Amino acid sequence: MTIAEIQEEIVGEFSIFDDWMDKYEHIIESGKELDSISDDLKTSANLVKGCQSQVWLHAEMEGDNLIFQACSDAIITKGLVSLVVRTLSGHTPREILDAELSFVDEIGLKEHLSPTRSNGLVSMIKKIKLYALAFQTKLNG
Amino acid sequence: MIDIKTVRKDFPILSREVYGKTLVYFDNAASSQKPSKVIDAISHYYEHEHSNIHRGVHHLSADATEKYEEARKTIQRFINAEHSHEVIFTKGTTDSINLVAYSFGVKFINEGDEVIVSTLDHHSNIVPWQMICETRGAKLKVIPINNEGELLLDDYRNLLSDKTKIVAVGHVSNALGTINPVKEIIAEAKKMSIPVLLDGAQAIPHLAVDVQELDCDFYAFSAHKIFGPTGVGVLYGKENLLNTIPPYQGGGDMIDTVTFEKTTYNELPHKFEAGTPNIAGVIGLKAAIEYVNQVGINNIAIAEHQLIEYATEQISAIDGVRLIGTAKEKASVLSFLVNDIHPYDIGTILDRLGVAVRTGHHCAEPLMNRLNIPGTVRASFAFYNTKEEVDVFVNALKKVVSMLS
Numbered sequence: 001m002t003i004a005e006i007q008e009e010i011v012g013e014f015s016i017f018d019d020w021m022d023k024y025e026h027i028i029e030s031g032k033e034l035d036s037i038s039d040d041l042k043t044s045a046n047l048v049k050g051c052q053s054q055v056w057l058h059a060e061m062e063g064d065n066l067i068f069q070a071c072s073d074a075i076i077t078k079g080l081v082s083l084v085v086r087t088l089s090g091h092t093p094r095e096i097l098d099a100e101l102s103f104v105d106e107i108g109l110k111e112h113l114s115p116t117r118s119n120g121l122v123s124m125i126k127k128i129k130l131y132a133l134a135f136q137t138k139l140n141g
Numbered sequence: 142m143i144d145i146k147t148v149r150k151d152f153p154i155l156s157r158e159v160y161g162k163t164l165v166y167f168d169n170a171a172s173s174q175k176p177s178k179v180i181d182a183i184s185h186y187y188e189h190e191h192s193n194i195h196r197g198v199h200h201l202s203a204d205a206t207e208k209y210e211e212a213r214k215t216i217q218r219f220i221n222a223e224h225s226h227e228v229i230f231t232k233g234t235t236d237s238i239n240l241v242a243y244s245f246g247v248k249f250i251n252e253g254d255e256v257i258v259s260t261l262d263h264h265s266n267i268v269p270w271q272m273i274c275e276t277r278g279a280k281l282k283v284i285p286i287n288n289e290g291e292l293l294l295d296d297y298r299n300l301l302s303d304k305t306k307i308v309a310v311g312h313v314s315n316a317l318g319t320i321n322p323v324k325e326i327i328a329e330a331k332k333m334s335i336p337v338l339l340d341g342a343q344a345i346p347h348l349a350v351d352v353q354e355l356d357c358d359f360y361a362f363s364a365h366k367i368f369g370p371t372g373v374g375v376l377y378g379k380e381n382l383l384n385t386i387p388p389y390q391g392g393g394d395m396i397d398t399v400t401f402e403k404t405t406y407n408e409l410p411h412k413f414e415a416g417t418p419n420i421a422g423v424i425g426l427k428a429a430i431e432y433v434n435q436v437g438i439n440n441i442a443i444a445e446h447q448l449i450e451y452a453t454e455q456i457s458a459i460d461g462v463r464l465i466g467t468a469k470e471k472a473s474v475l476s477f478l479v480n481d482i483h484p485y486d487i488g489t490i491l492d493r494l495g496v497a498v499r500t501g502h503h504c505a506e507p508l509m510n511r512l513n514i515p516g517t518v519r520a521s522f523a524f525y526n527t528k529e530e531v532d533v534f535v536n537a538l539k540k541v542v543s544m545l546s
Contacts, residue, residue, distance in 0.1 A: 074483035
């Protein structure tokens with residue numbers, strides 16, 4: 001599936017919830033399904049510092065695709081992180097660089113992408129883009 | 142006695158909704174809300190009285206100057222300072238502490254000297270001292286706490302020495318609400334003629350403060366925590382010390398005469414008020430203090446004490462709740478954790494339920510490290526909060542816990 005298709009799928013999943021509480025329950029469940037990053041990857045180099053919740057992000061190339069593993073100490077952040085990983089992991093650096101993450105807004109959780117939330121999510125997305133840029137530059141080189 | 146229905150009407154924001162629910166505002170330690178009197182005073186100033194102060198020959202300027210200097214006297218009386226020129230207007234508590242750290246530091250702190258702060262302190266009363274210590278080759282010493290969040294006075298006494306140049310501690314802890322035994326702290330320092338600065342940011346909205354009775358040398362607070370506007374604060378300092386230490390910033394208003402060879406400085410309080418000050422802010426602060434006087438600071442203290450007792454009792458009954466900071470003397474703040482749920486998660490869901498609390502390290506990272514926790518959820522009260530709001534908060538918290546456990 002393309003990144004756009006995955007985002008559509010996520011938006012579809014969330015569209016059945018009218019109640020914000022059900023949405024959050026679903027986010028939390030998504031977080032639980034996220035394969036937890038192994039402890040040896042929870043290094044300071046992989047730590048994305050948010051002011052409040054912390055996010056760990058590990059990236060590596062598998063063939064042509066960039067694979068992300070991530071985790072957070074807060075479960076709502078972890079849920080949101082899992083949705084970002086599901087959307088962007090397993091695509092080429094080019095595709096990741098070109099991707100626009102519209103689903104967060106579309107499922108009505110835009111406030112989580114506000115820098116003032118300091119949940120580490122914005123920094124994590126920035127770091128993902130930087131990884132993609134670094135690997136893309138390497139490929140070009 | 143406070144008539145809660147009447148005072149709540151004084152604060153327009155308290156009737157607004159968030160996510161379709163009536164706002165329960167329990168983030169007063171971060172910033173309190175503003176009564177109409179403050180909002181109106183600022184509007185009135187800009188609509189009818191605004192002009193630059195202290196240097197105009199015209200009517201408006203003289204008027205604005207008078208209002209500004211009246212505010213200084215209102216604050217002088219509020220904290221019972223001996224002279225109105227001991228009240229310096231700043232940008233806020235942080236600015237006040239930075240002023241003292243710099244000006245006192247360059248005058249009195251030298252290599253090998255020591256500055257005492259405490260484990261409970263806000264970053265604003267740690268970092269400015271760290272910076273000046275680094276510049277001057279001095280050392281920061283820290284008063285430890287017990288597990289309840291109370292300062293250990295015996296250890297404090299042992300820290301005091303002839304190397305100690307100043308003691309700077311919070312009056313009330315922003316993260317835990319502990320009311321520190323500042324009178325004892327000051328008395329001990331005075332025995333060795335060591336000056337004391339109190340960070341009063343969290344005390345001023347909750348307790349009667351009398352700087353002469355306390356005998357502190359400096360007292361810092363912000364307007365926005367005592368129902369006034371943001372961007373303005375106060376530094377109280379004893380006259381002789383303020384006269385001894387050099388200016389903090391150079392510019393307009395703080396000068397006597399300027400030539401390229403030599404500038405001489407203005408008298409107190411202007412020596413420490415370089416540039417056009419936050420005139421509207423100061424006028425708003427005056428209105429805020431007048432409002433507090435009208436309600437009565439002792440009435441405020443009583444109402445808030447009842448509220449925190451009730452909230453503590455209610456929240457303690459929830460399974461898994463761990464109170465962080467259980468000092469005997471506390472003001473306004475209820476900090477807690479629930480099981481191993483991350484504070485951020487609790488705060489996020491509480492917000493959706495219309496309850497505004499703060500989560501995280503509360504700008505007191507060394508304290509969180511000492512307590513070995515990443516942060517807390519902090520509910521902080523003002524006198525305009527109600528028992529009914531505590532009930533809404535407690536029910537919301539129960540919902541949150543069942544959702545996140």
